[in-house]
Amino acid sequence: MKNIVLAIAAFYGMSAVILGAFGAHAFKKILHIDKLASFEVGVRYQMYHAIALLAIGMFLNFNTGIERSAAWCLIAGTFIFSVSIYFLSFADYWGTNLKFLGPITPLGGLLMVVGWGMLVFHFAKMKFN
Numbered sequence: 001m002k003n004i005v006l007a008i009a010a011f012y013g014m015s016a017v018i019l020g021a022f023g024a025h026a027f028k029k030i031l032h033i034d035k036l037a038s039f040e041v042g043v044r045y046q047m048y049h050a051i052a053l054l055a056i057g058m059f060l061n062f063n064t065g066i067e068r069s070a071a072w073c074l075i076a077g078t079f080i081f082s083v084s085i086y087f088l089s090f091a092d093y094w095g096t097n098l099k100f101l102g103p104i105t106p107l108g109g110l111l112m113v114v115g116w117g118m119l120v121f122h123f124a125k126m127k128f129n
Contacts, residue, residue: 005075006053008053010050012047012053019043020040023040031093035089035090038089042086043082056071056074066118069115069118070115070116073118076108077108077110077114078112080104081108
C-alpha cells in the first residue's frame with residue numbers, strides 16, 4: 001500500500017506541474033479567465049494532495065483500516081475533484097455539455113474532507129493512547 005500511495009502521489013505531483021504549466025501558458029489563449037481560474041483551483045488542490053499523499057506515504061505504515069481508508073479517500077477525492085474541474089473548464093471550448101459533472105465535483109471534495117477527518121481521528125487516537 002505504501003508504494004501505491006507514493007506512486008500516486010508522485011504522479012499527482014508530476015501531472016499537476018505539467019497541467020499548471022499548460023494553464024499558465026497554452027490554456028491562457030483558449031480559456032475564458034473564469035474557466036482558467038477554475039482550472040487553476042483543480043491544479044492547486046491536486047498539488048496540495050500530492051504533497052499530503054507523499055507525506056502520509058512516507059510516514060504511515062498502513063497497518064490499520066483507517067490509514068488505508070484515509071489514503072484511498074484522498075486519492076479518489078483528489079481525482080474526482082480535480083478531473084471534474086478540468087473537464088468543466090474545457091466544456092465551453094469543446095462545445096460539450098458537461099454540466100452533469102457539476103454535482104460530481106463536491107463529491108470529490110467530500111471524499112477529501114473524509115480522508116482528512118480520518119487522519120485527524122487516527123493521529124488523535126495515537127496521541128491519546
